[in-house]
Amino acid sequence: MMVWRVGIGYDIHQLVPNRKLVLGGVTIPFNRGLLGHSDGDVVCHAIMDALLGAAGLPDIGYYFPDQDPQYRGIRSLILLDKVSCLIQDEGWKISNVDTTLVGESPRVAPFVQQMKSFLSQTMNIPVTSIGIKATTNEQLDSIGRGEAICCLAVALLQRD
Ligand code: MG
Numbered sequence: 001m002m003v004w005r006v007g008i009g010y011d012i013h014q015l016v017p018n019r020k021l022v023l024g025g026v027t028i029p030f031n032r033g034l035l036g037h038s039d040g041d042v043v044c045h046a047i048m049d050a051l052l053g054a055a056g057l058p059d060i061g062y063y064f065p066d067q068d069p070q071y072r073g074i075r076s077l078i079l080l081d082k083v084s085c086l087i088q089d090e091g092w093k094i095s096n097v098d099t100t101l102v103g104e105s106p107r108v109a110p111f112v113q114q115m116k117s118f119l120s121q122t123m124n125i126p127v128t129s130i131g132i133k134a135t136t137n138e139q140l141d142s143i144g145r146g147e148a149i150c151c152l153a154v155a156l157l158q159r160d
Contacts, residue, residue, distance in 0.1 A: 003159045005092070007054025011045035012143075012150035015103075023101065023108060023149070024115025024132060025077040025122070030106045034149060037066035037073075043115065043132070044076035046153035047097055047123075048083045054157045055087050077122050084123045087157065094123055095156040098131035103149035108134045 015021075019033025024043040034040030048060045063086075064071045064079055071079070087094065097119070101108060108115075112132045120127045137143035143150060 004095070005054040005056070005157045005159075007050040007052065007155045007157070009046040009049030009051075009053060009153040009155070010150065011042040011049070012148050013040045013042050014148050015146060021106070022076070023111070025075070025118035026111045026114045028106060028108065028111055038064070038071055038076050038079065039073065041076035042149055042151040043099055043101060043119075043153075044080045046099060046151040047119070047155065048076075048080055050097065050153040050155035051083055051087050051094065051157070054155050055090055055092055057086070057090070077118060080119070080122050091159050092157040093159065094125050094129070095158045096129040096131070097123070097125070097153060097155045099133065099151055099153045101132065101134045101149065101151050102137055102143055103134070104136050104139065104144060104146045 013034035013036050015032045016035045017032050021028045021030040021033040022039040022041045115132055116127045116130045119130050142148050
């Protein structure tokens, strides 16, 4: 009998000067970037928590503690690769992943295909199994003031 499990993930990071902006593994030209111990890629972080949650595993803070020097400045795609392997080792197949990015700027639409391509290669699933939607916070709250970017994610896993 086929078993299905769904998981959710959420992440938010501050936008600050003198940092590269990395979303879904893509470096996007902008005057600020996301603050974080790793590259601050909220898309990868939200997806990882969705995958781990669906598999009933602990969250990314458990696997990649932000006090651990080995993860300092690390590309989050590398962490996503590790999580994908962990999920598959548990016998799960990733059915699909969907995300919503929330931020006022920059516009990410021109980079969505590249993000999907990186995420697809990293999780070893088809590009058509990945959703990336982008919206603004309508100038409301910290995200609306351009102080942060957040990402929501859901993941569906299946196992025979
Ligand atoms: Mg994070």
